[in-house]
Amino acid sequence: MKIAFALLGAVQLTLIAAITVITVALPAMRRDLHLDDAGTVLVTSAYGVAFGGLLLPGGRLADSFGRRRIFVVGAAVFGLGSAAAGLAPDAGSMVVARFVQGAGAALTAPAAMALAGALFPDPRRRGRAMAVWGVLSSAGATAGTVLSGVVITWVSWRWALLAPVVVAAVAVAVAPGLFPADRPARGNRIDWPGAVLATTGLAALIYGLQRSGRVALGGVLLIVLFALAERRAAVPLTPLPFVARRLLPLAAVTLCAAAMATAFFMLSLHLQQVRGLSPLRTSAVFLLSTPSLLAAGPLTGRLIARLGERRVLAAGPAVAATGLGLLSLLDAPYAGLLVFPLGAGMTFSAALLTALHGVGDDRTGLAGGLVNTAMEIGPPLGLAVLIPVAAAHSPDASSGYAFALRVAAAALVAIAVCAALPRRTR
Template identity: 75%
Template sequence: MQVTLIATITVITVALPAIRRDLRLDDAAMVLVMSSYGLAFGGLLLLGGRLADVWGRRRVFVMGTAMFGLASAAAGLAPWTGLLLLARFAQGIGAALTAPAALALVGTVFPEPRHRTRAMAVWGVLSSAGATAGTVLSGVVITWVPWRWVFAVPVAVSAVAVGAAWSLFPADRAPAERRIDWPGAILVTAGLGAMIYGLERSGRSVLAGVVLLALFALAERRSPAPLMPLPFLRGRLLPVLAVTLCAASMATAFFMLSLHLQQVRGLSPLRTSAVFLLPAPALLASGPVAGRLVASLGARRTLALGLATAAAGLVLLSLLDVPYAGLIVFPFGAGTTFSAALLAAMHDVRDDQTGLAGGLVNTAMEIGPPIGLTVLVSVATAHSPDPASGYAYALRVAAVALLTTAVYAALPRRAE
């Protein structure tokens, strides 16, 4: 399910021109269609994680998945722009409920620590696999059938997941009586939503997001039942930073490479999508490898190794005309990083905070891409008017950021 949730972010990327022609979208409407899902998804993840802890994981998973599936069907059938926008927002809300609940359920399904570590390690690569799958699926679908069919896979996967949840997952306990910090939820949702939107479109929105998140931090210090206890966040800053940087680098690298392959090399959308099948084996292999490395080296050292490998992969990707080695090395390092970061973030988490931890990691995954696109595209443009030269420079800048974080993660700390 996690692969589908992330794929839905990118699945309309190649289809956007066809959607624009069919629904007669102007520029503003096209931006909203593209960003509305991510805004709702990223902004509501922390609340979704907390609701899973309080209301019950299976209950919230089924609720969110059903909403996601119904909204996907509505998006595919939408006859006008307004309904498509509402459907994309509803998809994001459903995804924000589903993702942290699903991650919390991993610990329930795999109670034995060794098996849970392996399952979590594999889970860590699912988001990056989903982003790649969405790009590939979009290119394939738009080549042969109308754009509305890109929403058929989310509908089908949601139906299967809802049906299987009742037999695969144990029943929830009675809903906890703990209060939900609704003022904090409103502030962090508005702040993250403004930040994600603003990083792509508006500096003022970024500023508003920063102010709202600062107010959220102040409110959490005074709340008797905080949505995100600050000590909980402080203990997980390194894995959150690592996920954010790797997600930012991956989204930007694939964006730049896609443009280069189509605009400079002259590849068709279908052939470009085929190129992005190369990372799949490396991503799938990185999860099990990360699980074994964490068992022997610890999460922090594995995190450092993954970041350093991803940095080397970005340097290889900066050779845009021959990016194929980078399309293997970088995804392997990024997948290792995601897996190790997830295990580090979930380490010693209380049972009633697993949904919150899942929401935190998924939030980092969501805010990374707009940060990367905003910063690194600006770096590329400032460096050179030649796109290829600018893209190569920006990818090397991202490599330096990952390597610096890897060095920090490798510094001696207390035993894990």
Template identity: 70%
Template sequence: MARTAFALLGAAQVTLIATITVITVALPAVQRDLRGDDADLVLVTSAYGLSFGGLLLLGGRLADLLGPRRVFVTGMAVFGLASAAAGLAPRTDALVIARFAEGAGAALAAPAAMALLGVVFPDPRRRTRATALWGVLSSTGATAGIVLSGVVTTWVPWRWVFLAPVVVSAVAVTVLPGLVPADPPPRGGRIDWPGAVLVTAGLTALTYGAERSGWTVLAGVALLVLFALTQWRSPAPLTPLPFLRGRALPLTAVTLCAGAMAGGFFLLSLYLQQVRGLSPLWTSAAFLLSAPAVLVSGPLAGRLVPRLGTRRVLAIGTAVAAAGLLLLGLLDAPYAGLVVFPCGTGMTFSAAALAVMGDTRADEAGLAGGLLNTAMEIGPPLGLAALVLLAGAHPDPPSSGHAFALRSAAAALVITALFAAFPRRGGRTKEKKR
């Protein structure tokens, strides 16, 4: 029963991540069908990620206070209903609203799903293996979204991209309550609503402005700084700052890897279609090369962490990911990079998940899950904006700019690997062997 529950939770997590990118290739068809303009398409693309990333910390806090099973089922119900509404949307404004609602449901479900791992696997060893495998599900979801988008665009109307989210959410809502014990009664506790508003507005401004407005990015940073200051004084902080001690490095590594994946795959997709002349379907098929590496990297990290510790595995993962980016930069033959890079990111995500969730109390599991998912969500828009800007600095020929951007991302990952491998003296160098 535990394996069935984990499979269902994992399928939900993959679906929540895949829904970010599943509409991308279908955007021209959406524009033709709903008669929207370019500004409408921007909102359709970003609406889900904005509400998802902005509300994750609040979703994690609610999971800790109200119970993870209760919040997960509620979030998946909202996500499924909103997905159905998106598939039936008659106009672009209705589609945008549905995508916002999808993201809000996902923000409730994702941290609650991570918190449920401790309920499904009370044994520490089994929970460690499950958490390591969980770390690669986001990579799997990102790849699945790209592939599904290409397949749907090729053979069926774009509205069918929302069928999988509807089906997965329906199964999760109806089946999971029979697999997981009921939550205890909601425990008393305050929600830091001013902090929730500040962090939601800050993350939303940061992710939206990363690709569109430098001033909006600055506003987002200012709001997040104000949020951090309020957490010192709040009697019930949304994110207790001492909780971040020892977790900042793995969260940073997740953000960098997620950003490098989004930006690197975007640049490679453009190159394969615009320079090499591949169709959307064949471009999507090329990304399937990463699937085996992603699936292997999670269990591999789970085996290495008890022997080496999370920091060393984190260092190995980021170093392998950097090597993969350099291979992706060989644009005439990037296919080795499509194997090596996902292997590195998968190891990084798995080690980071173990580092963030390790030694976490049951009443803070939602918070930890919210932080980890937030790092995964803010990485792609920031990484995409940065790599596109770097690529634009060397526009002639385009391949030169793409390669320069990928090398720059690799350098950032190498620096992270060095920080993980050689922690500063007096820092937190000890860690529990799991």
């Protein structure tokens, strides 16, 4: 059981690390692949667009065709995309490879979460395991940033993109022996029109938030059409009451992911452009968050067992907001790098357990898809909102960054207050 959970955790961490692994390496990639501005946009967006856009269909496919089967297929596709990205000779090949890589991740992530929950029939042990699982996303984002800085210091950036191939190959090889074949619980019917609307809408929203307001608006309209279509579908891809009961934890995941991505982006720029740190030393600074990330999962599991999910869901964003306030002291961010990841880990873990509460085996993939979708929407949303806020506040980048981080902290405080209110008041 421990080996199986460790494998699933390593895969989930790798899927998230693949998002941030090109962050520090991007200047070298631009030079080697002869990327112009448009090519850079496509390379940096392709993985996230495919990952976020295909998560809901990926979750439903796991429920409908078997979690182990979809996990193995997704890991194989992710591994092939990773290999193609590491060996890509030009910009076009890189964009296609990153898109394939993201599609594989969208199949793998919901299935992996469902398999992880099924390993622990006892509710108490399952709760502790899922609390640890909730921290893996923030740990993966940090690991990707650190790995890219370390790799490009000594070898080619291509090795950072090839590293996930090893994890994917191990997962494909050993998963059939670790996990029993599961029978689909609800038949094989998929709402394909809804899947197309959800995929295109989410993909347009995620891409548009990064690059184009018009594309983002088109994505919102497609998501509205998706919601209207789901009300009439015989077997909806995502039942709206199922989503409505989980709006608060999904909002908490989105806002915390937005805050984390934006805070780390701003801090990375400040450390390199203002403080003059090298990529390797910048990566070393982010390693300060490791103890907090390692402690957040077990701590959250114990707190939830004593206090309940709702109270921890209120405490997590409050701690994260405190950490953002400390991070806004950009010249001395060290206390913030300890406090903020702890609060973010608590938030992700408590939100995940709240979203999975009362979910039957036939919908664990769907719930996993929703949580991962909220996670994917967060970073482009945070960058799209907070970067202009920083620029509007002050022409001095450091002053603007500090103000934007305090705005993000205020949003997390609002989530904490909502979670602390009685259910009827909420």
